[in-house]
Amino acid sequence: MKKLFAEFFGTYWLVFGGCGSALFAAGIPELGIGFTGVSLAFGLTVLTMAYAVGHISGGHFNPAVSFGLWAGGRFDIKDLIPYVIAQCSGAITAAATLFFIASGKAGFAIDNTKAGAFASNGYGSFSPDGFSMASAFTVEFVLTMFFLLIILGATDKLANGKFAGVAIGLALTLIHLISIPITNTSVNPARSTSQALFTQGEPLLQLWLFWLAPILGAIVAGIIYKNLLQKNDSE
Known part of the structure; x- marks a missing residue:
């Protein structure tokens, strides 16, 4: 339970701080x-x-x-769904706090x-600068993939x-x-879900992309790192 609470509070802080800065501080004249x-x-x-x-939960704060x-062999599949639930719960609670404020x-x-x-994500006419669905999918996939490669590399047992x-x-x-101009940046399905639930309308209908692209990108990164980059004990 401590791990799940850590994921809840970590994801809460991510959404509250990140989306909160976009809502309250980005456009002040x-x-x-x-x-x-x-x-x-x-x-x-x-x-x-x-x-x-x-040090408690591994610091995921993101279903992807x-x-x-x-996928990279660093996380037990039995903990996957509980982590995702904790992350989404933290994100939605943060969005509710932002809405109240x-x-x-x-x-x-x-x-x-x-x-x-x-602070919702979107593509097409709901992209901040009008980028297409294909552009949005590509950038979310690629950026999440590299994000995971960085995470896997930085937390490798051989890294500092x-x-x-x-x-x-x-x-x-x-x-x-x-990617803010392209999709308003997701790379995190929990962050996208929390804002879309309060926004409703088209951002909620477009939410599928901000689950699918980041998760696929993350899984590809896990496979790449495990098979192509990670050093084995024999090497």
Whole structure:
């Protein structure tokens, strides 16, 4: 249960910090943090929670990461579904907190006809810069694949584990710098689900892509690392 609570709180912090920065701080006139600030916020949430609770649960905070670590032989399949449930629960609870806070401002309403409403992900007319479904799928697949390669490499028994959290947090920052204009950046099905549930409409109908592409990318990364990159004891 401690592992599941760690995943719950870690994913809560990721969504609260990352999506919260997008909702409340990105567009403040003259003082807004913009895409760069939001990218950094997502990276910092993972970095800080990796050191806070990573030693308890492994610090996944993302269903795609759990699938990727399983494919790479680093995670027991019996823990997969409990982890995903804990991650999604943490993300949805964080989104509910963000919705409650946002509701405290006069005139607040989620316009689910606009791209990025309530920090949701999307493609086509719901992509921040109008990218197609194929572009969205490709970027989510590729970026999640490399994210898992970085995670698997940084946490390898031969790597310097003390700096794993830094590498992973910076990787997530870079991922957001690349893909916010394309999909508003997911690479995390739990993060996408939490925002889509409150946004409803087309972002909820497009949610399938933000489960399928990241999980496939993560599984491919796990297979690649296990078979092509990971050193065996005999090597």
